[in-house]
Amino acid sequence: MAVGKNKRLSKGKKGLKKKIVDPFSRKEWYDIRAPTVFETRVVGKTLVNRTQGTKNSVDFLKNRVVEANLGDLNNNEELSYRKFKLRVDEVVGRNCLTSFHSMSITTDKLRSLVKKWQSMVEAHVDVKTTDGYLVRLFAIGFTKRRQNQVKKTTYAQTAQLRAIRKKMFEIMTHEAGSGSMKDLVQKFIPESIGLAIEKACHSIYPLQNVFVHKCKVVKFPRVDTQKLMESHGGLEDTGSKIKSDFKEPEIQAEV
Secondary structure (H helix, E strand, O other): OOOOOOOOHHHOOOOOOOOOOOHHHHEEEEEOOOOOEEEEEEEEEEEEEOOOOOOOOOHHHHHOHHHHHHHHHHOHHHHOEEEEEEEEEEEOOOOOEEEEEEEEEEEHHHHHHHHHHHOOOEEEEEEEOOOEEEEEEEEEEOOOOOOOOOOEEOOOOOHHHHHHHHHHHHHHHHHOOOOOOOHHHHHHOOOOOHHHHHHHOOOOOEEEEEEEEEEEEEEEEOOOOOHHHEEEEEEEOOOOOOOOOOOOHHHHHOO
């Protein structure tokens, strides 16, 4: 080592001259909009990096999947046990237009239905809607005590369970295959499919707590921008309207 040379002081510490940049300074916020089937149109917000060079921010927003609660979507806490997933299909301005992706029931709701002394019936079927969606529906139901029943248990026989399951297949195929995806989502909200199964199976064995507890899209059709815009009913302003007799106060020269 040469005289007068300090090896430790000659090398500076790494990273001292590195500029600290806030990662949120290069991000943009977008509104996530739900279809007109739901009462609440703006579900939430999502952020993405700004467009830089060949990297377009729209490409990173498309096909994003967001989850929303039906209690929040329809402003009804009693429906909070049902969850919807929405997929971003198109970006218009600062709005992300979504379509149906999947539906399910919360775990706590599903587990609260399972009880002793009763039979559980499950069925699933693949159906194609009129607008090209191939969906898989999962139904669940439980046997109920008959009127003036003395027996403690309500177990159904294997033949009865098979007949109930056949009815579930028929009703789910008819309800989903006779309309579009929008019509199917509208049937999920009041649980009309579950009520139809309950009514049809009453002669075989009385049922209770019948739900289509899950629905997922197996195959999506090609995105039609015109149909997507129709399902969103345009991009009207979501703010509150100002009264017609409102007058803006005059600007005062002196305070």
